Amino acid sequence: MAVDCLFKHAHLFTLAGEGVGYIPDGAVAVTGNRIIAVGDTNQVLADLAAAGNGVIKQEIDATHQALLPGLIDAHIHTQLGLLRGVAQDMHDWMMQGVLPYMLELKPRWQILSSQLTVMEALRAGTTTFGDFLVFPDPALMEFYLSSGIRVRPILPVFEIGPELLAGGKLYQLDDHMGQASYNEALRLYAEYHGAADGRIQCMMGPFAPDFISEKTLVKCKDAAAAKGLPIQMHTAQGDRETEQMEMRYKKRTIPYLDEHEYLDPEFTAVHMTMANNDEVHQVAEAGSKLVVCNGSIGLIDGMIPPAIPFQEAGGTVGLGSDQAAGNNNCNVFNEMKLTAFFGKMRNQDPTAMPADRALRMATIDGAKALGLEDEIGSLEVGKKADLILVDTRHPTLQPVIEAPFNLTANLVYAARGNEVSFVMIDGRVVFDDGKLQTMDEDAVIQEIRETVPSRRKKVGFM
Structure with missing residues (x-):
């Protein structure tokens, strides 16, 4: 041979x-x-x-x-690359910061965002992307194929209604939107899962427990189990989510997910910054994985995700850069450094989160978080x-x-x-x-410079 x-x-x-x-x-x-x-x-x-x-x-x-x-970015939103720097140094980052711009991203700008993000990440050694889609789009899948990257497209399901931006009120979930996004997730799975000799392998992505109804949560779990797909979900990611869960279900996120049999080895939680110590241990002991995005969460919330307690409970933790809109870069080297620093600061101990552990989180543990450890x-x-x-x-x-x-x-x-x-x-x-x-x-950068205006208003690129 x-x-x-x-x-x-x-x-x-x-x-x-x-x-x-x-x-x-x-x-x-x-x-x-x-x-x-x-x-x-x-x-x-x-x-x-x-x-x-x-x-x-x-x-x-x-x-x-x-x-x-190759380094593994286990949680990223590549479609938000053109929102770099529009919502920093502020409170309520998601609702009042990035979301008003995100909702106005044109389809072509979504692709340019992904191209820009992937260019940056490839140059810094990222070979695998756990790309949590914000806008389900076959054009993005075709870009995956042509770019040569390895991707776990995380197929989003959400029911975000018109009351989303109304702070303090219970979200109005849209059942029709939930069904449409669920159907689109299954369509993209059917067309692209396993493409390019397995370089493209999908995950199911119920967006967050407060963004979908109980019925849709159960439906996503059943579909994932039937098709052998792992699940990734934004989980216990902020006080906004906790407030919504307690208003709607009278429960915090982790007990709610446990009640619906989500906590198993096929489930990967993202962030968990609002989970208490008992909840962190519960998720880890169930065999679920965790992805932490220290650059993003540190900048957006000023908080430290629970990587160390999750590992102490026997769990596996991977790294994600999240998105340029909240991190300002998509660089796993940066995530390794911040993860190690945040761990030391959290414990006030210079021996906490040593370099070799951070390197494992960017490679083999990231692969485990995406269910790809047998291949990469x-x-x-x-x-x-x-x-x-x-x-x-x-x-x-x-x-x-x-x-x-x-x-x-x-x-x-x-x-x-x-x-x-x-x-x-x-x-x-x-x-x-x-x-x-x-x-x-050069062509991507030129198109961005020619088509994306340098002035923005609060709602979208204008």
Whole structure:
């Protein structure tokens, strides 16, 4: 069997097993879209020769490069990229800040938003996106296919009625909207789930427990179970939600979801900033996962998501950048750093949330949060070839010291994302030599500059 690509002499981080799986002179061999060999460079070369893998089509000397699994953004809204910076340093961010602009995004601007977001993220080493759709659109799915990214499109179901912006009042849920969004979610699932040799795999996305009726909540759960789809949901994400849940159901979010059998290994909660300690433990002990978006929640709410208590309860936590409208960037390196810092501040303990744990949250634990750990998240034989190279010759990553080993800490605390030099997804090169290979960046930026006005009013781009 020929080897399509051999990476050798890298600072290899496999993320397999415990820790980061560091090999100081490591190699990875790829055939098609799968990894066929991982290990010490000399051993991999010897094993390939012994197995009769005579032809190596491309060899990449990765000296001075850190070779890692592609980073995983387990919760992001790519369709909000054009709202970067419109609603910062304010209270009631969602209702009075971003939502009035979001509701006016034109369909073409939604695609431009996603293209802009993906361009930024790919350049910083993100290979997998848990993209929670705001506007269900086949055009977005087609963009996924052409861009080469790996995506878990989270298909939204919501019943947001006209009373949504009325603070302090019970939301008026729209049953017709709920049915229409549910039908559209199933249609997109039927057309795109499993596309591109499994690069596109859907999740069910009841948007939030306060945004849908009890009937629709049950219907989403039943559909997901019937089709074998995991569920991701914004959960216990703010006092607004808690207020709505107590007004409508006389319950807090977590007991309500437990009553409807949502808390299981197929469920991933996002945020949980308003969950109390008992609720955090309840979700973790049920086998559910959590995605935290520290950059977004820190900026929007000034709060620290419960990553540490969730992990202490035995749960798995992945990282998400959420969206440019509330985070101002879509960069998993940034999320690793903030997650580690917030953990230390929360516990007032510099040993809390160490760098190796943050790196795992951005890779293998993120894969677990999306139900993809058997395919991605670590560099192991048989897994998909989603990997990145990070150039340690950048000033931010110098010097590289072997004892005490400093590269893991510098990847988490010092790297900015611009050190990424190469990105491969599903065995296909999507970023190399400073250029995206699957997108025309100049054309996207030019269209944004020509079509998105520089002046905005409170309701939409005007």
